[in-house]
Amino acid sequence: xxxxxxxxxxxxxxxxxxxxxxxxxxxxxxxxxxxxxxxxxxxxxxxxxxxxxxxxxxxxxxxxxxxxxxxxxxxxxxxxxxxxxxxxxxxxxxxxxxxxxxxxxxxxxxxxxxxxxxxxxxxxxxxxxxxxxxxxxxxxxxxxxxxxxxxxxxxxxxxxxxxxxxxxxxxxxxxxxxxxxxxxxxxxxxxxxxxxxxx
Amino acid sequence: xxxxxxxxxxxxxxxxxxxxxxxxxxxxxxxxxxxxxxxxxxxxxxxxxxxxxxxxxxxxxxxxxxxxxxxxxxxxxxxxxxxxxxxxxxxxxxxxxxxxxxxxxxxxxxxxxxxxxxxxxxxxxxxxxxxxxxxxxxxxxxxxxxxxxxxxxxxxxxxxx
Numbered sequence: 001x002x003x004x005x006x007x008x009x010x011x012x013x014x015x016x017x018x019x020x021x022x023x024x025x026x027x028x029x030x031x032x033x034x035x036x037x038x039x040x041x042x043x044x045x046x047x048x049x050x051x052x053x054x055x056x057x058x059x060x061x062x063x064x065x066x067x068x069x070x071x072x073x074x075x076x077x078x079x080x081x082x083x084x085x086x087x088x089x090x091x092x093x094x095x096x097x098x099x100x101x102x103x104x105x106x107x108x109x110x111x112x113x114x115x116x117x118x119x120x121x122x123x124x125x126x127x128x129x130x131x132x133x134x135x136x137x138x139x140x141x142x143x144x145x146x147x148x149x150x151x152x153x154x155x156x157x158x159x160x161x162x163x164x165x166x167x168x169x170x171x172x173x174x175x176x177x178x179x180x181x182x183x184x185x186x187x188x189x190x191x192x193x194x195x196x197x198x199x
Numbered sequence: 200x201x202x203x204x205x206x207x208x209x210x211x212x213x214x215x216x217x218x219x220x221x222x223x224x225x226x227x228x229x230x231x232x233x234x235x236x237x238x239x240x241x242x243x244x245x246x247x248x249x250x251x252x253x254x255x256x257x258x259x260x261x262x263x264x265x266x267x268x269x270x271x272x273x274x275x276x277x278x279x280x281x282x283x284x285x286x287x288x289x290x291x292x293x294x295x296x297x298x299x300x301x302x303x304x305x306x307x308x309x310x311x312x313x314x315x316x317x318x319x320x321x322x323x324x325x326x327x328x329x330x331x332x333x334x335x336x337x338x339x340x341x342x343x344x345x346x347x348x349x350x351x352x353x354x355x356x357x358x359x360x
Contacts, residue, residue, distance in 0.1 A: 050222045139222055140305055140342025140343070141225060144303075147247055150272075
């Protein structure tokens with residue numbers, strides 16, 4: 001499972017770098033610094049539960065049910081807003097509606113890239129819903145997403161990706177929640193397909 | 200004694216020298232129970248109403264299974280377990296005071312309002328178990344952090360705004 005997901009992560013990072021470079025008008029490089037697949041209940045405490053973060057949540061339906069959650073610590077969100085709105089980094093002290101909308105767009109780009117590649121690789125139709133925004137304590141945001149998922153699927157996996165934006169070093173987290181049963185079935189059929197091709 | 204953090208899916212029952220805390224509470228619900236005479240308190244940090252998954256209290260038939268699993272991620276089971284543990288310390292149900300905190304909805308237009316379901320379930324269960332509800336700080340769209348002082352029974356709720 002890990003090899004295929006590594007492949008997807010790499011492609012998604014490359015595509016996101018290109019899209020964000022276009023959006024900000026400067027060279028942006030998205031690098032994946034850490035990636036792990038875990039059972040949802042084993043999600044590590046990425047950030048202090050009381051730390052203020054921006055959370056961009058995007059549910060998916062279709063052949064694969066799940067969601068993505070993009071997390072930016074407060075300072076990252078502020079600097080990223082400056083880059084997106086073409087202001088001097090360090091200007092933002094409070095997020096305006098326009099800043100929130102621009103950050104949601106980053107969520108759209110990142111999730112869109114990821115799910116397009118996932119959809120193409122696994123040959124399954126994925127329908128993305130509109131992104132939802134929250135700016136609050138990390139613990140409060142993450143637990144709502146996990147609770148919502150736990151209502152429907154007892155066993156789920158979470159793909160935990162830590163990434164950095166360069167040249168201004170900004171750290172963020174991209175989490176993908178998928179039902180274990182569904183992703184196992186899809187990866188199984190993909191493996192078969194690949195071994196058929198190679199034989 | 201230092202504060203004891205009650206994490207998601209946990210319960211704690213303790214005596215006067217401790218404070219119980221729960222950080223970053225969103226749609227989850229924190230339920231506190233306190234006996235003023237004995238200065239014994241309990242806190243639960245539950246994430247879903249009940250095992251039936253639809254945000255409703257469990258049907259009678261499902262309840263036995265829940266008792267067996269003692270899964271305190273669920274509001275109903277968490278309250279059952281807290282009552283069992285606190286009453287084992289000698290407290291009487293009529294002396295208990297309950298408070299409910301949390302149950303927010305962190306994202307607008309979210310698919311389901313889990314927070315609201317958690318709060319409704321907690322209120323219903325406390326009423327059924329004849330526990331007095333003396334305070335609540337619930338709903339809205341903000342995360343909360345909770346500190347429960349066992350010496351005074353005071354519950355302090357903080358938000359970041």
